Amino acid sequence: MMWRFAIVLLLAGCGEVVVGPSPDPQRDAPEVARSARAAEASFRRAAGRIEPVAEQVCRTRNPDFGVRGCDYRFQMSTDPRLGQNAFQTIGEDGRPQVVFTLSLLQVMRNDDEVAFVLAHEAAHQVRRHVLRASAQQRLGATLLGTLAAASGTASDESVRAAAGFGAFLGRRAYSKQFEFEADALAVRIARAAGYDPIRGAAPFARFETGSNAFLATHPPSADRLARIEAVAGR
Template sequence: MKRNVVAVLLAIVCGIGSSAAMAKDRAQGADDGVKVDGMSPLRKLVPEEQIEAMALEQYAGMKQQAGQHGALVPDTHPQVVRLRAIANRIIPQAARWNPRAAQWQWEINLIASKDVNAFCMPGGKIAVFSGLLSTLKLTDDELAIVLGHEIAHALREHGRERMAKGTLVNLGASLGSALLGLKDTGQMVMGQGAKLVLLKFSRSDETEADLVGLDIAARAGYDPRAGIALWQKMNAADKGAPPQWLSTHPAGKNRIADIRKHLPEVLPLYAKAKGVAPGALPPYQSNRSGLAPIP
């Protein structure tokens, strides 16, 4: 009996990763641009309205706390104006990847912090930390790649999917350990295994967000080759990062390789937005010395 139940639990956990690969995404990006696997049906275990309401509450709390500490950068600040101008070009491209995005109440704010980070919550609530801008000295194209990536997480409902996966994996680890009589040691071992499974899923989400982000940024008229320069800068600033297999983010060199691989799919979108032929595009030039032009 114990063996049968454990087998079922393992099948659930192992099947989480393969469920998203059952069908290609034909509804969005099917005619041109990048192609990605369909979203996992497991996300439906968490209602859309529930996670969007949670995100709205958390975002409001973050803004309130930032305001109390003088960290919410004013609307009139040049960097806030810049961020919103870039986002306003990208957001109209979002609905092709998720029809609900057309009804989201989009918002973007800049938080004064040394953190090199940004995020987009379910429902279109975006925050960028000033350390991202001050540390990396991003061009508009590079910043558009960052925003596209974070927006893609929300469009592909990665937060909703991770909530469902996390619930199942933790439940499977706890029940499996109890049924096998492993007690404390078993809980620890199986718990670590569950964490590694979730890390793998998260890296997969990051890779998908890279690709979808390139797609929507290119359609908005931002050079997708800026993604290569972005990760060259990130690599230089991220020395001492953990190995890829213990990180929630793919290694920078792997991200650059993936971007190069998919440039033929997104450069025509960028060229179309700029009104030129792909072959007429000049090489991308970043604003940092030592970074060669990217053909």
């Protein structure tokens, strides 16, 4: 769930875990890109507070994940090939990993924004989006591949192409809904960690990261911000 320039945020419902707020010495950063040192400090502060909340939410919602399945590893990457991104994945050891690139951190204005991105990526894993997307991908490939083969006139290459397109459609089918779900849960995680989710979602007002186009992976920023504000209001 890559975060293209600016941001991709996620949220979904869950019971709140309260962690007392602590002061943020650099709550508001300059409009221009922050220094690497300031960005890293912001990441470490936010990660330190989001991680225990995300882990408790994960354990509560997914008791079948076991110890490693909810043992988050938050990492900052300086690899220029990743661009301005944040994403989550599952490591070979079974632990969920959230990676935030330094270049994206440098355009975040405050700790609330960094915390919201971290909460959003963690929420994807809590909501089983990787597993659900993979299942949909396999189903789409099977359905279209089977239909192509059943025609009796399709070549092996055509069947493979149909299966590939089916996998693509299957993975995209609910991608926008996954973003809304992650956004909703991120609101709760961020707030429970002592951050302001509305302030954290401010980049949606600055950057357009989605579209209503057919098969677009992310919904329009305005739609996401409206839903985030509604969840936060509740």
